[in-house]
Amino acid sequence: MRAAILLAVAASCGAQSAPDRVIQSDADIGNLAFSVDGSTLAGNCRDGKVRLWDARSGALKRTIPREQGDNSVTLPSPADILGSVGSEGIRIWDLQSGELKRRLSSVPKRIRGLAFSPDRKLLAGSGRTSDTGSEETVRLWDAAGKERFAAPAGLGGTSAMALSPDGGTLVAASYDTNVRAFNTRNGELLRLIEELPVAMFAIVFSPDGKYLATAGADRTIYLWDTKTWKLSRKLTGQPEMIQSMDFSPDGRRILTGGFNDITNQHPVSIILWDVGSGKALRTLPAPHAVRAVAFSPDGRFAATGCQKEISLWTLPAAEAR
Amino acid sequence: MKRNELTRREMVENCIVRGFLVAGVPMSASNLFALWQDGHKQAGKPTPTEVLGPFFKKGAPNSSNLRAPGDPGFPLRVAGKVFNTRGERVQGAQIDIWQADHAGRYDVQGYRYRTKILTESAAEYTLETVLPGHYSDRPAQHIHYLITAPGHRPLITQVYFATDPWFEGDPEKNYNKRSLVGNRELVRPVKLFEEGKPHAEVSFDICLERS
Numbered sequence: 240m241r242a243a244i245l246l247a248v249a250a251s252c253g254a255q256s257a258p259d260r261v262i263q264s265d266a267d268i269g270n271l272a273f274s275v276d277g278s279t280l281a282g283n284c285r286d287g288k289v290r291l292w293d294a295r296s297g298a299l300k301r302t303i304p305r306e307q308g309d310n311s312v313t314l315p316s317p318a319d320i321l322g323s324v325g326s327e328g329i330r331i332w333d334l335q336s337g338e339l340k341r342r343l344s345s346v347p348k349r350i351r352g353l354a355f356s357p358d359r360k361l362l363a364g365s366g367r368t369s370d371t372g373s374e375e376t377v378r379l380w381d382a383a384g385k386e387r388f389a390a391p392a393g394l395g396g397t398s399a400m401a402l403s404p405d406g407g408t409l410v411a412a413s414y415d416t417n418v419r420a421f422n423t424r425n426g427e428l429l430r431l432i433e434e435l436p437v438a439m440f441a442i443v444f445s446p447d448g449k450y451l452a453t454a455g456a457d458r459t460i461y462l463w464d465t466k467t468w469k470l471s472r473k474l475t476g477q478p479e480m481i482q483s484m485d486f487s488p489d490g491r492r493i494l495t496g497g498f499n500d501i502t503n504q505h506p507v508s509i510i511l512w513d514v515g516s517g518k519a520l521r522t523l524p525a526p527h528a529v530r531a532v533a534f535s536p537d538g539r540f541a542a543t544g545c546q547k548e549i550s551l552w553t554l555p556a557a558e559a560r
Numbered sequence: 561m562k563r564n565e566l567t568r569r570e571m572v573e574n575c576i577v578r579g580f581l582v583a584g585v586p587m588s589a590s591n592l593f594a595l596w597q598d599g600h601k602q603a604g605k606p607t608p609t610e611v612l613g614p615f616f617k618k619g620a621p622n623s624s625n626l627r628a629p630g631d632p633g634f635p636l637r638v639a640g641k642v643f644n645t646r647g648e649r650v651q652g653a654q655i656d657i658w659q660a661d662h663a664g665r666y667d668v669q670g671y672r673y674r675t676k677i678l679t680e681s682a683a684e685y686t687l688e689t690v691l692p693g694h695y696s697d698r699p700a701q702h703i704h705y706l707i708t709a710p711g712h713r714p715l716i717t718q719v720y721f722a723t724d725p726w727f728e729g730d731p732e733k734n735y736n737k738r739s740l741v742g743n744r745e746l747v748r749p750v751k752l753f754e755e756g757k758p759h760a761e762v763s764f765d766i767c768l769e770r771s
Contacts, residue, residue, distance in 0.1 A: 372769070373609050373716040394706070395612025395716050414612040415706075436618050437668060456615060456668045480668065500665055500695075 256524065258543075258550035262297040264290060268544030270483070271531040272316035274334075280542055281318035281334060282531070282549065289314060289321060291334070292549070294535070294542075303337065306330070313353040316485070316533060322353040322362070329353065329364065329380075343384045350378070352397050356406035361423060363409050365397035377411045379423055388426025393417050398438050398455070404448040408465065412439040418453060420468060430468035435461070441484035441495075445514075452493060454481035460493060460512065474517045479507045483532045483544075491515065492554075494541055496529025504528075509543050511554060523552055604645050606769040608743035610718040613704055615666040620656060620674040626689040633662025633690030635759035638703065638719065641684045642766045644712060649683035650768055653709035657687060659702070664695035679709075691721065691760060700726040700740050705766065712768040719764045723750040 266286035273280055273294060280294040287305035289312060292298065305312060308326035315322070320340065321332045328344035349366035356362075360382040368374040368391070377392040377400070393413030400411045408429065409421045418432040418439060437456035444451055450471060451463040458481060460474035479497030486493055493512040499505035509523035509532060523543070531544030534554075541552045627635060642653045658674040660666050667673060673692075677685050692701045702718045720731075720741055727734045731747040741747060751761045 371606070371609065372713055373612070374714070394714050395616070398614070414614060414616060416616065416618050438614055438616065440614065456617075458669075504696075 258552050260297055260551040262292055262549040264547045267546050268531050268549060270314055271533040271542050271544050272314055272318035273533055273535050275317045275319055277536040281314055283312055283314035311351055315355045320359060324350050343380060352400055354400040354402050356402040357404050361402055361406050363400055363402060365392060365400055365411060379409055390421055390426045392419055398440050399442040401442045401444055403444050404446060410442055410451055412442050414438045440482040443484050443486050445486050445490045446488055447490055452484060454484050454495060456480045472517060474512050476519055477510055483530055485532050485534050487534045487538045488536060489538055494532045496532045496543055498528035606645055607715060607717050607767045608745055609716055612716045615668055617674060620671050620676040623675050624686050626673050626675055631690060636689050636691045637759060637761045638687040638764055640763055640765040642679050644768045644770055650709045651679055651681055651683055653679040653707055655685055656706040658704045659692040662690050662693045664693035700724055707766055709768055711771060713771045715768055720747040721750050722747050
């Protein structure tokens with residue numbers, strides 16, 4: 240009787256107890272992204288390898304080892320390319336064919352993180368300004384590999400970076416808690432968000448580019464209007480710090496995953512948010528920290544990564560507008 | 561025009577001759593000078609940088625006492641001064657300090673074990689806290705520092721403790737175990753005081769680069 244009541248309460252809160260399918264990875268998942276057609280799920284794993292699974296069957300299709308000399312690998316969403324940084328400079332690979340598409344050899348060795356514009360023409364990189372010191376610099380290169388600008392980006396490293404859907408804005412979040420928005424044409428600082436008390440670990444633009452969502456250590460999702468760069472609203476209620484976030488393809492929902500403390504060993508919630516109302520639509524359980532969340536291109540499914548386990552969830556259909 | 565200035569060697573030699581600089585053990589003047597110069601070089605080096613970490617929080621209250629009555633954990637006093645590579649004391653330096661509690665947990669929602677201290681004319685700071693706990697991601701006990709001061713480059717660093725079991729009793733050999741600590745200099749000796757209220761003391765001076 241008591242169990243039945245608990246189930247009824249859970250259902251009314253939108254809780255979903257188990258995923259539709261679980262894929263076991265050989266290494267912890269760092270981030271996840273679906274291919275453009277949704278048939279492949281790519282995982283950037285913590286052992287430096289990128290793994291590709293069949294999104295329907297869960298079968299492992301390919302494992303891409305880290306190239307010699309590479310320090311870091313970036314997997315953008317959708318998963319069509321891979322970016323790597325290391326002794327060979329920045330290299331961009333076609334994810335399906337494995338072919339080297341572009342190479343930027345004369346880039347500072349200190350670059351660590353990368354971000355790509357949706358059309359893949361613009362490439363941003365972040366890294367320490369010098370070998371000594373704590374200052375960070377972001378840089379932007381165009382399709383020809385020419386550096387458009389280099390700009391100061393705070394202290395202590397870049398926690399997240401994103402380019403807007405139209406490629407016109409680069410946003411970089413710093414561990415010093417500030418977020419900077421740059422005009423990608425000339426590097427002009429459009430907005431310095433200094434009012435956040437803690438670092439933002441995840442930033443993502445809405446598909447129409449009207450909003451930037453930032454989330455991090457204070458368990459809050461901030462939605463910024465990208466026209467005025469003012470805070471539009473806050474989504475609160477995530478019990479844990481947020482480290483992974485995605486916007487649904489229709490821009491109406493947000494998915495977040497978190498971590499409870501630095502040991503990453505405690506159960507956490509994955510939350511599906513309704514952007515319009517700011518309410519949590521579904522709460523999905525995870526046994527440990529969730530480093531990766533991704534919507535499928537049709538918005539009907541979500542993939543979440545928790546240590547070596549990828550969970551695939553069928554999401555409720557969005558209500559008609 | 562020749563400037564009538566003493567070289568550093570001449571100055572140190574003068575001090576030795578006049579008895580202002582005395583070695584505790586028998587030592588030649590040239591050896592003493594070499595040691596003095598080594599020490600001077602060390603003093604003129606900026607404090608090594610470390611990672612900021614994910615849990616820095618703006619707006620910490622200004623308080624030198626982070627340990628509330630009844631807090632679990634071994635009491636710790638950290639004291640030092642802020643100077644620059646010219647050896648000048650730096651007034652008006654803002655020192656953000658944050659650490660995990662005795663159990664290795666950071667308070668991100670509040671400001672427990674977080675402070676922002678402004679140095680005054682003596683450029684000194686003192687912190688009453690507890691030895692930070694261990695946690696799996698960064699298993700060496702540490703305290704975070706972010707220091708900014710007008711006319712100087714900002715510095716992000718951390719202080720570690722030579723008594724930490726992580727260093728297995730030999731920080732010289734083990735400081736860089738799992739590439740956790742970038743510089744031996746940041747692993748500080750710990751003095752233990754048993755009498756009265758048992759506590760530990762660590763000295764951690766900070767040297768900033770001029771901008």
